[in-house]
Amino acid sequence: MPARVVVLGGGVGGTLAANLLSKELGRDAHVTVVDPIGMHVYQPGFLYVALGQANGRWLARDERTLLRRDVELAVERAERIDATEGTVQLARGGSLPFDYLVIATGARLVYDTVPGLREGSYEFYSLEGAQRLREALRGFRGGRILVGIAGIPYKCPPAPVEFVFMVEEYLRKRGLRDRSQITLLSPLNRAFTIESASKLIQPIMEERGIGLSTFFNVEAVDPSAGVVESLEGEKAEYDLLVLVPPHRGQSLIDASGLGDSSGWLPTDRATLQAGDHERIFALGDATDLPISKSGSTAHFEAPVVASRIASLVRGTAPKANYGGRVMCFLETGKGRATALRFDYEHPPTPPQPSRAWHLAKWLFNRLYWETVPQGRIPERINERSEP
């Protein structure tokens, strides 16, 4: 009888893990992807939607078209995982038994933990949010734009920095730059968590006249006064406020009693095993690992999970380990970008922003649908690509 593998979540990590498992194990496994909407969304595109450079249609595809033919897709909402029984309860009734489970359920946005956030700010972390922000920017006639994060951890750490550079360019092109101030609110005393990246970014921010407000940890928004307040007791006035909403793990994780207090799954940093469950693995945004929540992380983790499950199915010792590898592009505006490549042991040494990295990001965005979910980007290129 083939091993029953259930993958929860049809995002980058879940789709790639399912395809790799099916390819590797063939008839030795029956792989089922469970996804509540059955659509695969390319979230890095939200940034471009917000700035009017892309429409929403480019960002979503039917998950079925991205999965190998022999992978089953169940468009269902999973309600609860019974780790001991080895079943997933489905919201519409019934349950799905598994021998191996991959939890790739991602993160969700929560607004209620920061007073005034929903009414007072814009975001580009959902398609609806990005479209709303696009309209707000279209109607913007100058003033103070503040950009920051309303909670940690959050997906794609460079995104707020990319946004300030890109919105600066956007306003310049529309002839509104002279009438606008752009300020990045940072929880630290630098523009970005990673010091080497901050050293590269801050001079460019200065050169473009983008302000930096340090140690500004957002506590509350007062929409009627147009003021955002920090835990440190500062207040900043805005005309347009863009805040990354706080993130949490999915309620399915809470309901199953598997997560920590924020709904993230305690996960082994090397084996990606979830808790002490030998047959359950977690990847991507759903884990509690202290690394970037990003599609790139899930992309690098999926082959490790697939390889370990394949070994277990075959009765051999799993060898693949995740070393913490992440790769992020960072747009710096004016048609240039840099890249952050790092792992658990090696902090990034980002190159000077160049057209080549901007083109690499552009190319990656376009080739994503035909390459990443199918596992067509060779490991070697992933590791050391220089455009």
Add this chain to the structure above:
Amino acid sequence: MSTAIAVTLDLKGLSCPMPIVKTAKAVKGLAPGDVIEALATDPGSVPDFVAWCRATGNQLLEHDEHDGVYRFVIRKTG
């Protein structure tokens, strides 16, 4: 003024900027004069805590390192 520790924050295993953000949140909930102890394992937290205390006016009473755990003792001011 008492130096008894009112709260200990376990920030071990967390990476930047989590230790600072969690500490800022915890300090916000304290009364002026209260002392908080934070334990972190991210080496980058040392310059971050020093700079955060300087910027916010909170007092960094002591900080040290034992077996890879960085300990910060901070008194909330004002």
